[in-house]
Amino acid sequence: MDKVKFIDKGYNNEDIKAVKSTDSKYLLLSYFxxxxRxxxxxxxIIDLLESVRNDSKTWLEANDDLMFMQIGYMCGDFKCDKETAYFIADEKDYQDLQMPLQEVIDLMKEWKVFMS
Structure with missing residues (x-):
């Protein structure tokens, strides 16, 4: 099952480019x-994530010594290690999510192609 989908039409059929979660548990992923844009x-971001994935940098080194990267407007935070991406909810409307870092990198690459 896909966690997100890339859309190019809005609710009123207007031209947009956006990421939509396929389930509420993937909202933070779609916001991230x-x-x-x-x-x-x-x-x-792909380069940053790949530097952690290939072990050339730690998350803190890659992210300028910041423990987290903010997601959206105070929706949550992101951090990762070599194997796992962590989406940490700041509000009860969102759910924490852990997933393979490589999957996040692959989605970011797809997003880049979609936005190009």
Whole structure:
């Protein structure tokens, strides 16, 4: 099952580019991906995540010594280690989520292609 889908039409059939979660448990994932709108910014995040994945940097080194990366407007926080991505909810409306880091990287690559 897909966790998110990329859409190019809004509710009123207007042209948009957005990420939509397929289930409420994936909201933070969709917000995380969707907050990066430009291919260059998306590539920066891909590079950051890959540097952690391939063990060339720790999360703190890659993220300028910040423990977390904010998701959306105080919806939650993101951090990762070599294997796992952690989406941590700041509000009761969202759910914590753990998933393989490589899956997040792959989704970011798909998002970059979609936004290009």
């Amino acid at each position: 991906i969707g907050q990066f 430009f291919p260059d910014n998306i590539q920066e």
